Amino acid sequence: METFDTIGIIGAGAWGSALALVASRAGRKAILWGRDAETVASVNAGNGNPRYLPGIPFKEPISGTIDLSEAASADLLLLVTPAQTLRAVLRDLQPLVASGTPVVLCAKGIERSTGRLMSEVLVEELPQARPAALSGPSFASDVARGLPTAVTIASADGALADAIADSLSAPAFRPYAATDLVGVEIGGALKNVLAIGAGAVAGARLGKSAEAALIARGFAEIRRFARRRGAEAETLMGLSGLGDLMLTCSSVQSRNYAFGIGIGEGAAVADLLARGRPLAEGAMTALIARDLARREAIDMPITEVVAEIVEGRLRLDAAIERLMRRPLKREEA
Template identity: 50%
Template sequence: MTSPFQSVAVLGAGAWGTALAQVAAAAGRQVTIWALEPEVVEAVNTTHENTAFLPGIALNSAIRATGSLAEAARAELILAAPPAQHMRSVLRGLKAHLPPQPAIALCAKGVERGTLALMTDVLAAELPGAVPAVLSGPGFAKDVARGLPTATTIASPDTALAQRIVATIGLPTFRPYVADDLIGAEIGGAVKNVIAIGCGVAEGRKLGDGARAALITRGFAELVRLGLAMGAKAETLNGLCGLGDLVLTCASLNSRNTSLGAALGEGRRLSDILAERRSVAEGMESAPAVVALAKKFNVDMPICAAVEAIVAERISVDDAIATLLSRPFKAERA
């Protein structure tokens, strides 16, 4: 039987990181969550609630928050869940406090702007001794934190490490499945957030359920095209961290990305929307990098390109919709 890690540190006390801390605590692990914000550390330790990023959820009293990366680094397993654009700086700050071969699972979904690096590329650059592992799949933080049933993927080329992570955080209501396809797990999580903004725009513009179904289906084709071009496996993209995550995120306004798109579709200014939020909509941050990857690998991704143009405010919502609807008719293919 695979032995679990007994201590877990979660880096990043956003909604998803807090939910993962709740899962690890429910699995009986010693859990530390690292937060950048002192008020979050204080709230978690005194009221057992992350009032800033996951309000209304009573947290396991065994979860301890800290503002010290050195303290977090003492854990046997690290779940790295900062926003994707901040993953590099967090790992760089952690480096001096880690053993040569730390156990780290990357839990952020995105592509680094500028470098076009996946999170595993960032890990390889900053902590070359770490064996890469990715946690990805469909799940809303509030549902996971409440203990509602969720299935996810743990991808790693090291099957023993993946199985040990499963043994550490797996629960009857939090069911990780093991895979070895890092690229598929990462591309699925990154691209679905961009597509979700597009689905939100359609919702905000009241274009109907048929439009959303078309965006999900054709968006999935874009996700698959890019994933395969980058070396992902089709079965990964067709699974939890590809199709599963896409369907969940695009179908609900509980998604930060979908709700952002809905607000844009209603005609609100991006700056006004962002001013009301503390949480990051990863699709907005990753969209330029996803579009750049599509260009690099010569992959047609018109929906992602339209979303990127909208959030960059180079094109209006109505003009983006008109551009997509005026594309030539053609045979359906992936």
């Protein structure tokens, strides 16, 4: 099996830092690239990442750098900047990455300007890379603390997925290899949209029954979308689909769920978005998924209302009424 001794992590936010700790715990040399010199200096001084993972000590060695070429020369790269920044980051990486380098996409989103999945952006901008994705139920703070976590690592090249899983496996971090890259990406991106919806229902105190209904019917939308893209049904039932959906739609640790709670409690979406941080990828993904669903005639009514709420064009009570008044239908997805 191929082995990857050095792992370059691109993006020193919460998830990139947590994954750098994982790589180090797995016995690899972890090179964490960040554009913020202060954060990188803090990591190198052994003081962790107080901006994104406050209060969590970094006990394992990580080599921080602001020099992209240093991280880009690693045997394996993890790309961990937000979805909408992926293309620009890949353009910077293009002259620095050796042919055949495996690149693991860790952002959960779809590109707004093109509707492309992260792997499609990767193929366009860094064709010399071997694409893979890491997804699943995993809060950065849990992983950084060393709490037990399982994720999916997918690549169309099954041997590569196995090798990446092997290289990242650590006592409290258990990766499962998979080959359905598209299914893994879709589950990870679209669960964030439902987390906003579920959070809004929770924030408005509409009851756990309503939350469960939204999650279950929203999951039917994700499966519909994934089926159309050729994903395997079982993928959506796994860690990167149902697993991450359960986590993100039920925990205030989730930034998407928390964003939804804010909406449900009556905060203006514009105010929530203007705060800019923490990152709620689903706010952007809702708009893209709605547009793609319309273009491809996929019935996604919950995604539709979440998108309109995010756009500030629909109130939560009107959204619920619209969903409840839809013509009755058979339950099958």
